[in-house]
Amino acid sequence: MSGFQTNNTVIKWIEHRMPIFSFLDHSVGSGYPSPKNLSYFWNFGSLAGITLVIMIITGILLAMQYTAHVDHAFESVERIMRDVNYGWLIRYIHMNGAHFFFIVVYIHIFRGLYYGSYKAPRELLWMLGVVILLLMMATAFMGYVLPWGQMSFWGAKVITNLFSAIPFFGDSIVVWLWGGFSVDNPTLNRFFALHYLLPFVIVGVVILHIWALHRFGSNNPIGIDTKGPQDTIPFHPYYTVKDAFGLGAFLVVFSAVVFYLPNYMGHADNYIPANPLSTPAHIVPEWYFLPFYAILRAITFDVGIPFTGVVIIEAKLGGVIAMFGSIALLFVLPWLDRSPVRSGRFRPIFRLFFVLLLIDVVLLGFAGAKPAEGLWLLIAQVSTAYYFLHFLVVLPLLSVFETPKPLPTSISEPVLKGGGGAMAGAPAKPMEKA
Numbered sequence: 001m002s003g004f005q006t007n008n009t010v011i012k013w014i015e016h017r018m019p020i021f022s023f024l025d026h027s028v029g030s031g032y033p034s035p036k037n038l039s040y041f042w043n044f045g046s047l048a049g050i051t052l053v054i055m056i057i058t059g060i061l062l063a064m065q066y067t068a069h070v071d072h073a074f075e076s077v078e079r080i081m082r083d084v085n086y087g088w089l090i091r092y093i094h095m096n097g098a099h100f101f102f103i104v105v106y107i108h109i110f111r112g113l114y115y116g117s118y119k120a121p122r123e124l125l126w127m128l129g130v131v132i133l134l135l136m137m138a139t140a141f142m143g144y145v146l147p148w149g150q151m152s153f154w155g156a157k158v159i160t161n162l163f164s165a166i167p168f169f170g171d172s173i174v175v176w177l178w179g180g181f182s183v184d185n186p187t188l189n190r191f192f193a194l195h196y197l198l199p200f201v202i203v204g205v206v207i208l209h210i211w212a213l214h215r216f217g218s219n220n221p222i223g224i225d226t227k228g229p230q231d232t233i234p235f236h237p238y239y240t241v242k243d244a245f246g247l248g249a250f251l252v253v254f255s256a257v258v259f260y261l262p263n264y265m266g267h268a269d270n271y272i273p274a275n276p277l278s279t280p281a282h283i284v285p286e287w288y289f290l291p292f293y294a295i296l297r298a299i300t301f302d303v304g305i306p307f308t309g310v311v312i313i314e315a316k317l318g319g320v321i322a323m324f325g326s327i328a329l330l331f332v333l334p335w336l337d338r339s340p341v342r343s344g345r346f347r348p349i350f351r352l353f354f355v356l357l358l359i360d361v362v363l364l365g366f367a368g369a370k371p372a373e374g375l376w377l378l379i380a381q382v383s384t385a386y387y388f389l390h391f392l393v394v395l396p397l398l399s400v401f402e403t404p405k406p407l408p409t410s411i412s413e414p415v416l417k418g419g420g421g422a423m424a425g426a427p428a429k430p431m432e433k434a
């Protein structure tokens with residue numbers, strides 16, 4: 001915490017009693033040395049943080065006008081859209097903010113996957129990220145139920161019903177989750193309560209996430225550790241400016257969608273009030289759940305002892321296990337990929353499989369949007385199999401058999417030709433090339 005200097009007497013007065021300014025300087029200021037070669041992929045963490053703040057502010061404003069009752073929820077949302085001053089804007093920012101939050105976080109995750117940011121000593125940082133992902137999913141799922149449209153109701157029904165696949169206690173658990181014998185008013189009420197609460201839990205876990213990040217600092221595109229001042233630049237002003245630029249670019253795209261395509265990413269059926277007596281032709285979740293939805297529906301067969309007819313895991317339970325397993329797997333990823341080289345840049349075969357994984361997840365997404373039959377079911381099944389193979393077989397094997405390319409000796413070596421130049425003398429342009 002040393003090194004923080006100021007002439008401002010007010011700041012000095014506060015700092016002496018509560019050293020918050022030196023803390024900030026040490027965390028996101030000029031007192032936080034960061035690798036000098038971070039690319040724009042390192043913008044997405046701060047973007048996720050800002051999106052979280054936007055979601056919380058607009059969410060609190062919406063909650064002031066929203067009514068969590070099955071007889072009034074849909075109309076209260078329509079009232080927000082039509083009668084509340086700027087209600088349409090606040091709702092569209094919140095609604096599209098959820099989509100953008102997932103876009104940003106998925107890029108953030110795949111960045112980590114490619115550059116090996118989950119590897120030692122950042123395993124806990126990564127695992128806290130997976131906890132955040134789970135919390136985000138729960139929050140988004142419950143938020144989607146609140147407008148009480150057709151997709152809200154039937155989505156809630158399908159997903160809560162999954163718990164009935166749990167042997168022995170399944171049905172009791174579902175009744176307990178619903179607070180009754182159907183998705184109804186108590187369900188809507190508790191979803192609202194939890195949807196309001198969970199973002200603050202996410203804030204708490206994000207604080208832990210950043211805490212763990214600051215223990216060893218950021219990884220970087222070449223994945224080797226910083227070895228001294230020649231490899232780093234102060235976070236402020238270099239990365240505060242870069243993050244601010246990224247935020248500007250994000251806001252341009254985000255505003256374009258909010259103002260010109262506000263319903264593009266949503267489903268039209270959610271503008272039809274929930275009707276428990278009429279099931280929509282296709283119940284589809286929001287796009288960010290589609291790969292997981294495809295995995296859930298890919299398991300169409302019971303698992304048991306061959307030729308005996310003994311069933312150990314019924315298809316429905318198998319789907320639920322596969323879906324939750326696909327995320328649970330991420331918790332142990334640091335121990336599945338044991339290659340000592342972090343960055344995909346120096347792992348030629350890993351790189352190919354990484355691209356394959358990306359294609360695989362996109363295919364799962366498309367399959368999740370289609371009815372689970374025919375060719376799309378087959379695609380979902382093959383892609384599900386590859387997803388698990390990738391993490392459970394390919395990565396562990398690559399850790400042993402792949403020969404990585406030679407690593408540079410330091411971060412500054414590829415940044416400054418010849419390597420090891422002092423920070424102050426580093427020209428601005430070549431830094432981006434690393």
Ligand code: HEM
Nearest residue numbers: 042044045046048049112117126129130132133206218219
């Ligand atoms: C609300 C959601 C999240 C927020 C606000 C957040 C915030 C951040 C921030 C500010 C950073 C440092 C800047 C950067 O490296 O981009 C970071 C790094 C990191 N995050 Fe997140 N994060 C979130 C979700 C996640 C998730 C879901 C995962 C993984 C499952 C994850 C994994 C990581 C990793 C591994 C790093 C270190 C990256 C590196 O140094 O290369 N984060 N996060």
